[in-house]
Amino acid sequence: METLTSAGHSLYFESNLDALKTLLESNKYSKVFVLADEHTSEICLPLFQSLLDDFSEFDLIETSAGEENKNIDFCIGIWKTLLDFEADRKSLMINLGGGVITDMGGFIASTYKRGIDFINVPTTLLSQVDASVGGKTGIDIDNVKNMVGTFTLPQMVFIETAFLKTLPERELLSGFAEMIKHGLIYDKPYYEKLKASNYLIPAAEDIYRSVEIKNEVVTIDPHEKNLRKILNFGHTIGHAVEGYSLANDENPLTHGEAIAIGFICEAALSIKNSTLTKEELNDISGYILSLYPKYHIKKESFDTLFELMQSDKKNEDGNILFSLLEKTGKCTFNCRVSTANILSSLDYYNSL
Amino acid sequence: METLTSAGHSLYFESNLDALKTLLESNKYSKVFVLADEHTSEICLPLFQSLLDDFSEFDLIETSAGEENKNIDFCIGIWKTLLDFEADRKSLMINLGGGVITDMGGFIASTYKRGIDFINVPTTLLSQVDASVGGKTGIDIDNVKNMVGTFTLPQMVFIETAFLKTLPERELLSGFAEMIKHGLIYDKPYYEKLKASNYLIPAAEDIYRSVEIKNEVVTIDPHEKNLRKILNFGHTIGHAVEGYSLANDENPLTHGEAIAIGFICEAALSIKNSTLTKEELNDISGYILSLYPKYHIKKESFDTLFELMQSDKKNEDGNILFSLLEKTGKCTFNCRVSTANILSSLDYYNSL
Ligand SMILES: NC(=O)c1ccc[n+]([C@@H]2O[C@H](COP(=O)([O-])OP(=O)(O)OC[C@H]3O[C@@H](n4cnc5c(N)ncnc54)[C@H](O)[C@@H]3O)[C@@H](O)[C@H]2O)c1
Ligand SMILES: NC(=O)c1ccc[n+]([C@@H]2O[C@H](COP(=O)([O-])OP(=O)(O)OC[C@H]3O[C@@H](n4cnc5c(N)ncnc54)[C@H](O)[C@@H]3O)[C@@H](O)[C@H]2O)c1
Ligand SMILES: [Zn+2]
Ligand SMILES: [Zn+2]
Numbered sequence: 001m002e003t004l005t006s007a008g009h010s011l012y013f014e015s016n017l018d019a020l021k022t023l024l025e026s027n028k029y030s031k032v033f034v035l036a037d038e039h040t041s042e043i044c045l046p047l048f049q050s051l052l053d054d055f056s057e058f059d060l061i062e063t064s065a066g067e068e069n070k071n072i073d074f075c076i077g078i079w080k081t082l083l084d085f086e087a088d089r090k091s092l093m094i095n096l097g098g099g100v101i102t103d104m105g106g107f108i109a110s111t112y113k114r115g116i117d118f119i120n121v122p123t124t125l126l127s128q129v130d131a132s133v134g135g136k137t138g139i140d141i142d143n144v145k146n147m148v149g150t151f152t153l154p155q156m157v158f159i160e161t162a163f164l165k166t167l168p169e170r171e172l173l174s175g176f177a178e179m180i181k182h183g184l185i186y187d188k189p190y191y192e193k194l195k196a197s198n199y200l201i202p203a204a205e206d207i208y209r210s211v212e213i214k215n216e217v218v219t220i221d222p223h224e225k226n227l228r229k230i231l232n233f234g235h236t237i238g239h240a241v242e243g244y245s246l247a248n249d250e251n252p253l254t255h256g257e258a259i260a261i262g263f264i265c266e267a268a269l270s271i272k273n274s275t276l277t278k279e280e281l282n283d284i285s286g287y288i289l290s291l292y293p294k295y296h297i298k299k300e301s302f303d304t305l306f307e308l309m310q311s312d313k314k315n316e317d318g319n320i321l322f323s324l325l326e327k328t329g330k331c332t333f334n335c336r337v338s339t340a341n342i343l344s345s346l347d348y349y350n351s352l
Numbered sequence: 353m354e355t356l357t358s359a360g361h362s363l364y365f366e367s368n369l370d371a372l373k374t375l376l377e378s379n380k381y382s383k384v385f386v387l388a389d390e391h392t393s394e395i396c397l398p399l400f401q402s403l404l405d406d407f408s409e410f411d412l413i414e415t416s417a418g419e420e421n422k423n424i425d426f427c428i429g430i431w432k433t434l435l436d437f438e439a440d441r442k443s444l445m446i447n448l449g450g451g452v453i454t455d456m457g458g459f460i461a462s463t464y465k466r467g468i469d470f471i472n473v474p475t476t477l478l479s480q481v482d483a484s485v486g487g488k489t490g491i492d493i494d495n496v497k498n499m500v501g502t503f504t505l506p507q508m509v510f511i512e513t514a515f516l517k518t519l520p521e522r523e524l525l526s527g528f529a530e531m532i533k534h535g536l537i538y539d540k541p542y543y544e545k546l547k548a549s550n551y552l553i554p555a556a557e558d559i560y561r562s563v564e565i566k567n568e569v570v571t572i573d574p575h576e577k578n579l580r581k582i583l584n585f586g587h588t589i590g591h592a593v594e595g596y597s598l599a600n601d602e603n604p605l606t607h608g609e610a611i612a613i614g615f616i617c618e619a620a621l622s623i624k625n626s627t628l629t630k631e632e633l634n635d636i637s638g639y640i641l642s643l644y645p646k647y648h649i650k651k652e653s654f655d656t657l658f659e660l661m662q663s664d665k666k667n668e669d670g671n672i673l674f675s676l677l678e679k680t681g682k683c684t685f686n687c688r689v690s691t692a693n694i695l696s697s698l699d700y701y702n703s704l
Binding site for chain 2 (some may be wrong): 043070072076079080081086107110111112113114136137138140141144146148149150151223311
């Protein structure tokens, strides 16, 4: 596979392992730290080390797994650990894990002593096709997602599909939703290809295509002033549903499950507020429901969902802004939508 | 006075008040927040508002005054306040205060929702000639100074010398040390001019010259890879003495008093490890001691001071690196110095 170059860093696929080795052997760094969570330190670190000829010249920093640990307390602990381990400005941090680790590790590295280099080694499908690409770092505060963070590009993103072999099915499906999104907003043939594929064994070339799409979009608009907003397709409603489910359901939706619901609702909005056709909506709804479990969006949650959408950080001047499909494979952004239409898109989902 | 333009922002002096007014009236911002400490909200805010024709379209966020409050707990509180007040990505933060406010406010703004615009309105001499210029933001963790921060340029720096009228003498003297530093490292005639001036009434044109020097240096090297290090002259030993004094003295040294000691010690190092002459050292020591109270560096503190220097964030690979004077008005950086020379420079100071 090729190497994609974006505004300041490179995205490396398996065959570019050599570039990673060279960087680590260059003696450019005074110290190397690997940040992993309790799972990835056990499951992924051995593979990572073996790929790098039993690489062992690093200090391991291990955190607890899960979104609830992507918080400021863990950051403070890790900043202090870096200091205790005498990390200086020439130190390197390698974030080995899912999006929680790459988001939080990126934030920690981009602010420790005003910024040290970091490399992302994403080990979940979601982080390979989404979280580790594009320079967004962040942590949650009081359960408000990514309330604090920076835009900082990693030195390198190393994507190795072998990590995915140990990933639970539900996690694979969660990441796969972002791949579907890339097709829906940017590349209809890719969307059709995914429809014919098996999400349980994501093909390296599909992961590559997703990374390529995301990279293309964020390189054009790194700070989400315009085009990058199309990556939020499905996420305005999806995030609200995800937040509600997290607070209320015993077995909450994954991010992918939630944005899959968002795809359907926002595709429904797209036929009212953009140019998507009813046939395209039916196709999308049908495909999504063939993959993702049907969820019931409770009537009594509608007000809360609406409030959650209003507090979405992508809004400006209090208006809820949507990214909507013009057609399968093309997305527009900054669309204002009436409250009635938003609520009826939730009804539409429930009616399926 | 003129407007200095650097890599991405402008530094405005009094006469450019109009530019600030225009920015605030442009309706570019959804909300404006003023961050001030308990003193500046009382002493400086009224003047700031009156300069801006009784500007009142903002929410005030007030913090406690003092370095001990430049910490992560205050950041968390202010991030949450911003969220409660519905600050979005198009909000503006105005940091009105000394270096504590501009450093912490800059860090908060540069990370809230991955970064919102901010303006620095420095109200101490130190923050006018140093802290508010150059894009370094930061907070302390466990009393480790600026352990966490970012490099982010404010949208604008508005410098108004009228704020200085209420500043205590000791604070004026503290900021004046940075001005002396600018002369010592970059501009001998300016140093001579300062020697003939009255620090109690700092001239706007001298403040302007200091800002110009700092701005020139940081524009060449924003991320302190090389030239910017000359701004650390006096600070390697100065920071150690400052930290020691803070932990041990009843009435601790100010930053300026501490780096003034650093100037003398590092000038002494400069005659051994660089090309400064004995006559120049005598001149510097004499001038500094005519302004700043003599301090006694206790013999039993030498070990602690040395450890503090070793943990300085400017070091690489465990080596203590100094910025030393080649002559009055010219500084070099990345100088290694023997432990013996460091210790004898402390003895030299004590012997004066
Ligand atoms: N920065 C961005 O642009 C961006 C984009 C999308 C999502 N995100 C963030 O990503 C996070 C979600 O990422 P995620 O879904 O990867 O979650 P995650 O990091 O919590 O990983 C999910 C679980 O899988 C485990 N795991 C990781 N790799 C594994 C492997 N190879 N085998 C077995 N188990 C493994 C983890 O330990 C964890 O328990 C969220 O915090 C979200 O905000 C960021
Ligand atoms: N970012 C940088 O490049 C940089 C450079 C140098 C220093 N700094 C930082 O600056 C901080 C020190 O700044 P400082 O000396 O301005 O301290 P400060 O902000 O604590 O101000 C000193 C005191 O003066 C008060 N004050 C402020 N303006 C006043 C006025 N006009 N009249 C009366 N009182 C006033 C404040 O309330 C405070 O009590 C340190 O945290 C240091 O790390 C940063
Ligand atoms: Zn997503
Ligand atoms: Zn200083």
